[in-house]
Amino acid sequence: MKPIVSEGAEARIYRTELYGRRILVKRREPKRYRIKELDSSIREYRTRREATALARARSSGASVPRLVGVGRYDLYIEEIKGKTLSSALGIGSGATREAGVQLAILHNAGIAHGDFTPANLILSGKRVYVIDFGLSSLTTGSEERALDLLLMKRQLSRAEYSSFIRAYRSNAAEGNETLARLREVEERGRYQKRTLSNI
Numbered sequence: 001m002k003p004i005v006s007e008g009a010e011a012r013i014y015r016t017e018l019y020g021r022r023i024l025v026k027r028r029e030p031k032r033y034r035i036k037e038l039d040s041s042i043r044e045y046r047t048r049r050e051a052t053a054l055a056r057a058r059s060s061g062a063s064v065p066r067l068v069g070v071g072r073y074d075l076y077i078e079e080i081k082g083k084t085l086s087s088a089l090g091i092g093s094g095a096t097r098e099a100g101v102q103l104a105i106l107h108n109a110g111i112a113h114g115d116f117t118p119a120n121l122i123l124s125g126k127r128v129y130v131i132d133f134g135l136s137s138l139t140t141g142s143e144e145r146a147l148d149l150l151l152m153k154r155q156l157s158r159a160e161y162s163s164f165i166r167a168y169r170s171n172a173a174e175g176n177e178t179l180a181r182l183r184e185v186e187e188r189g190r191y192q193k194r195t196l197s198n199i
């Protein structure tokens, strides 16, 4: 298969053609450090989970790439033309706001992303697309939702996070509950740090 677009921690992304359409293949490659049987079931499970979450996200109106097909360890997906928020120099407040709206749509549909970071968000024109759903969960509570927020809080500047969270809060059905949980999670983190530094 054709040129590699990206070689991530988890998967390799290739460019190919299907029925004359240019698309991407996301292939989860074997990891040698895992026991073979366990490795193939993890790759298979994450591939299926990503496909299911992508389909649910799309039907909920979130901006995600179209899913074209699924193999055992492969996803065939639409290529989004744009730049990841992690590679964009100085993320504009329009993009962070849009990221907040997208996360609210996902949470409202019962999807927690599991790895909601700027590297998994693609800015395309004015839209922000969410990718990389391999760690998502569909039976979610406020803890999983709060962890999605925490990842963004850690990676965005104060100003960026503030426009992100404002948009999230005004679009998320259970925003107040999730933000309360976020404070709890952060408090737990601070407590553990204090305790550990006293040992």
Ligand SMILES: Nc1ncnc2c1ncn2[C@@H]1O[C@H](COP(=O)(O)OP(=O)(O)O)[C@@H](O)[C@H]1O
Pocket: 005, 006, 007, 008, 009, 010, 011, 012, 013, 024, 026, 065, 077, 078, 079, 080, 081, 084, 119, 120, 122, 131, 132, 133, 134
């Ligand atoms: N649908 C897509 N359109 C455009 N670029 C993509 C798409 N899917 C993945 N990529 C690119 O490939 C990279 C890795 O893909 P990702 O799904 O995040 O896999 P990984 O699990 O390895 O992080 C992304 O950060 C992005 O640059």
Ligand SMILES: [Mg+2]
Pocket: 008, 119, 120, 132
């Ligand atoms: Mg990724």
